[in-house]
Amino acid sequence: MTSSFKSVLIANRGEIACRVIRTCRRLGIRTVAVYSEADATAQHVRLADIAYPIGGPRPADSYLRGDAIIEVALRSGAQAIHPGYGFLSENADFADAVERAGLVFIGPSADSMRRMGSKAGAKELMSARGVPVVPGYTGEDQDAALLAREAGRIGFPLMIKAAHGGGGKGMRIVRSAAEFGANLESCQREARNAFGRERVLLERYIEQPRHIEFQVFGDRHGNIVHLNERECSAQRRYQKVLEETPSPFVTPELRARMGEAAVEAARALDYVNAGTVEFIVGPAGDFYFMEINTRLQVEHPVTEMVLGLDLVELQLRVAAGEELPASLIRNKSIPANGHAIELRLYAEDPDQGFLPGSGRLDKLRLPAASEHVRIDAGAVEGDTVTIFYDPMIAKLIVWDSTREAALVRMREALAACDIVGPKSNVEFLERLVRHPAIVEGRIDTGYLDRHLDEFVGVADSDEPAALFAAATAWLLHEETEIPQLARVSGDPHSPWAQADGWRLGHPGRRIVALSGRGERVEISAHGSHGSYLLEHGEQRCKVVHAALRDGWLGADFDGITRRWRVSIDNDRVSVHDGMHRHAYLHAPAFAYAADTTTSGDxxxxxxxxxxxxxxxxxxxxxxxxxxxxxxxxxxxxxxxxxxxxxxxxxxxxxxxxxxxxxxxxxxxxxx
The missing domain is CATH 2.40.50.100 (RNA polymerase II/Efflux pump adaptor protein, barrel-sandwich hybrid domain)
Structure with a gap:
């Protein structure tokens, strides 16, 4: 690398900080991390060459303290600051302060941020350049009465959006004038808390739109290119859930027109470094400028997977004054190779309104990385998901030659995930990637919110088979575990060291009690060592040739051979048949059941x-x-x-x- 950078500070946390550190390490660049009190043992702190504390657990007390971050950069000898995404990544005042301190900000100029980072300013810019924009109001006058009048002029439904926001925060759909006041107040409050500024803009809401964005890149030599599109239409409450490239909707002709519009916006600003131009696209292919994010996006790995690029390395090279690669400049873009899909694995409970979770990751099993599977994670087993930041655990990115094959890869990757600790959205994601709206490539940005009952609170099929598989797995586990414990005890020959249910004069009977989804189920089991007769109510299942090896259960269930992925941790047993996952807690066969009636007071x-x-x-x-x-x-x-x-x-x-x-x-x- 021709860069003069010897040391770079990463002003962020989580998976993006880890991602930047790994790229810098590959390029021989020393890395400096900063961390809050809540992140003292976080992975980005462990990965960096050196790390400095900068304050309390709340973002306002740490990761949003630009002065503290710059002070650490100067003290540590860092020559540049990479802002990642979120926090100060789109803060023009911070970019200015970095430059004044004699450091390099790895991103666009503060002037570009001010003109593009504001949704209102960006819309006005695009309109002036002839790019279609959605009708709306972007003025600085934020008087509530004026905003209400403008809303009436624009017409309903409309969207209220935080002018300086991102990540789905500070956004509300309003369908009538009667709803406007309360939604405005809530949106402004959320914008103030999340971004420090409560200015909003109003725009007509396009029904059933698709969200398609273009990655753009510019250098200090006047070259600007786009790196094709990413489709991010699978969203819940404006939060992206699934991203992919290329879009199954975009035609070559539409791609060319949208790409030209994205490059034109960047060229108007002499844009330098990575940026993302986002469009709303109607069902007929009509597209409208939505916003410009003056930073790297969370979903950038899918672009990297199909183009064979490292966008963080490209950021570093451009920030160091290098020209974009000749192949990019010559072709203005790169043809995509295959198809890539990304999902975000969160600590949240979809069945409880996607309530964010927190707590220790007692177990975190993710699929092995390969040429087809990439894992971007900021946490490992044993880490804690805190209440102070976004509860993302990891990003799963898959690649294959076709979209159909990539979807299969993603299903396999999700099946290999196993999380014990805070609840996660794995089951929700598994239903998502099998849903016809995704498989057929016809999802729009509001589909999940309109049809959420198709994805959450759904009882997966084959429940009796899953119960019998879980009971079989537990019986095999118990028959192996108890003798092992007996061998290291003071009485290895104790009759209590047998787990086969043996009885004098008649076949033994054991009760396997499992609880799942709030319901306790008892399975009666006769037999041992891989041969069982299982009963649950009126249902019976004969199991033979059962064996548990390397996390897989193989057995003959009523004459049909089946294979299940199995995970057993303490009293938790989960089984996965390749389509659906089922998790249960093993309970004592005979236990007091407390009254679960809760008070409504x-x-x-x-x-x-x-x-x-x-x-x-x-x-x-x-x-x-x-x-x-x-x-x-x-x-x-x-x-x-x-x-x-x-x-x-x-x-x-x-x-x-x-x-x-x-x-x-x-x-x-x-x-």
């Missing part, structure tokens, strides 16, 4: 977080489902509602309070 915090709004007081009469508080956790707003109608006895939190999970926030007077 309390409102508790569903997870740790900060109370941002309190809308009720002691003595108030409330209706069932009425919003009483709003919490913020993991960059999300959570609306907490009354469990029933009644009168409030007490409110035990005020705005600004940090509360733990299950803390009682509101008590209702008992009827």
């Amino acid at each position: 309390r409102l508790v915090a569903p997870m740790p977080g900060r109370v941002v709004v309190v809308k009720a007081s002691a003595g108030d009469e409330v209706a069932a489902g009425q919003e009483l508080l709003v919490m913020e956790a993991m960059k999300m707003e959570l609306s907490l509602k009354a469990p029933r109608a009644g009168h409030i006895e007490s409110v035990q939190a005020v705005a600004g309070d940090f509360v733990e999970a299950d803390a009682v926030l509101v008590r209702l007077i008992q009827p």
